[in-house]
Amino acid sequence: MTNSRQTEQLNMFAQEKLDKLESLQRRRVLHPTERGMASSAMRDGHMVLSFCDNDYLGLSQHPRVIAAAGASAIRHGAGSGGSRLICGDSPLNHELESLISQIKGMEATRLFGSGYLANIALAPALVGRGDIIVMDELSHACMHAGATLSGAEIRVFRHNDVDHARSLLVDNRPEGSRALLMTETVFSMDGDLAPLEALGELCDAHDAWMMTDDAHGFGIIKQANPAPIQMGTLSKAAGVYGGYVSGPAKLMDLFITRARPFVFHTGLPPQVLGAAIESLKVMRDEPQLAQAAMNNARNFCRIVGLPDPQSTIVPVIIGGEEETMALMQKLLDAGYHVAGIRPPTVPVGTSRLRVTFSAAHEEEDVVGLAETLRSLLNEIRTDMQVV
Ligand SMILES: Cc1ncc(COP(=O)(O)O)c(C=O)c1O
Structure with a gap:
């Protein structure tokens, strides 16, 4: 039996918030x-x-993708059984990671439970207190969440404004700090593209690492992208579920130990992995x-x-x-x-x-x-x- 007084209080607490949101039409x-x-x-x-x-x-409705989901579940079961570090490291994970690396032309790839989790993992594994993150103001909520979790100082530049990004990267940069520049390739609410080449040159000139979120570009938009760290999701054009980060092989290796949403999270279920593998093959074939x-x-x-x-x-x-x-x-x-x-x-x-x-x-x-x-x-x- 749950505590009825607490239940009542929690319902009252929530109702007050819901009423306020309702009055704001939110x-x-x-x-x-x-x-x-x-x-x-x-x-x-x-x-x-x-x-x-x-x-x-x-x-998501493609017959080859749906059939692969079913076949993978029949072959490997409905769930992964645990985190990849304990017992959930189905070979399908490695096949999918290799396929994504190939498609993106990157050294290696690490899968995550979702794109949101990939972004929560990324910044904290790269920067921390005393470092800076310079990010586009229209970056997705999960990029902001990851940046906040890292403990680094967050500096937000005006949308696609490379000069503003430059001054935030250069002005008052703490001595010896690492800097991470974050942007999306295709902006999720505006559909426009980031000036990737110019931002890449900026990072080269001012000793910063560049990371892009390709959630809405993957499988659709082929842009030259100089970012050595490229995150994405399998839930949009790939039509399935799951997130990934592609990047330098050693860094992807480090993520196995240092990316907390990788370490403390159950591996993706086989039907999701099998469907995503087939979906990337359809993307390639069609x-x-x-x-x-x-x-x-x-x-x-x-x-x-x-x-x-x-x-x-x-x-x-x-x-x-x-x-x-x-x-x-x-x-x-x-x-x-x-x-x-x-x-x-x-x-x-x-x-x-x-x-x-x-x-x-x-x-x-x-x-x-x-x-x-x-x-x-x-x-x-x-x-x-x-x-
Ligand atoms: C730009 C961007 N990044 C990340 C995500 C999160 O991806 P997922 O839905 O796979 O968690 C989204 C999803 O809405 C997104 O639009």
């Missing part, structure tokens, strides 16, 4: 969603087309999938009148939180599920629809969404003029 709720083929999904009992997932190549996803994003932007996209993520900035969520609801009513994104995920006043494109979308669906959104945006503009 309370988040879950919507049961059953995903299917060709970006279809049953959400709250209604069929919709998903333009909000990160399954950019449609690989390069046209990435092209198809990008073409869908381009087509959408052309119809809505937005600039050409740099990735499969297209932000439609609305501004206010209420207007954004109302627009999202209207699109849902029309059968299109796009994500309404608001603070604290994005800065106040930049609430937006985050529209994502996949190789699994049919052209007519992309056109249908674009035309529906264009006319809803026209209605909003007309209303604003009337006011």
Whole structure:
């Protein structure tokens, strides 16, 4: 029997917080969603087309990937049984790590339970008190979490502003400190790309290590990337689950002992490893999938009148939180599920629809969404003029 007084207190504590969030329109709720083929999904009992997932190549539904998940579970079991250091080091881990290293052209790779865990692991294994981390302001929450855990001084540069990054790297740098520069390759909420070459030169010139988060670029965007440490996830274009860090072989070896989310975490389950291996093979065998996803994003932007996209993520900035969520609801009513994104995920006043494109979308669906959104945006503009 649990303690009823504590249960009551905890419920009261939570209710107060939930009421406050509700009044700020920031309370988040879950919507049961059953995903299917060709970006279809049953959400709250209604069929919709998903333009909000990160399954950019449609690989979560690919028959080869699904079959590999089943076969791996039958061959190796449903769970890994423990941390990789104790008994959970299935050979599938090594196969997947080698495949990722090959694809990325890196010396070695270490797998993690998720991309979030990879980012929590990374900074604390490289820098600590007395060191500095210089990071892009739009870096993902888990990069900030990892940076904070490291104990290093965190200096945040304006988005993609190389000059600002330079001054943060150089000014008042503690004597003998290590410096880690962190950025994303493709920004998750804006879909734009980082100036990787310029940031790489900056790190070379000022004795800093560079790390990139390639969560939204992996499998889609081929950019020259000078960063010697490249983190990513298998949960987006790869369509499965799990995170990784690729980098120098000795550093990846050190992670086995020093990256805490690696040491104190159960290994990925065999069906996830098997599915991810097959998914990377499909990526290699079917390069046209990435092209198809990008073409869908381009087509959408052309119809809505937005600039050409740099990735499969297209932000439609609305501004206010209420207007954004109302627009999202209207699109849902029309059968299109796009994500309404608001603070604290994005800065106040930049609430937006985050529209994502996949190789699994049919052209007519992309056109249908674009035309529906264009006319809803026209209605909003007309209303604003009337006011
Ligand atoms: C830029 C970025 N990094 C890391 C992550 C975390 O990856 P995962 O979902 O595999 O934990 C995400 C996921 O939302 C992301 O967008």
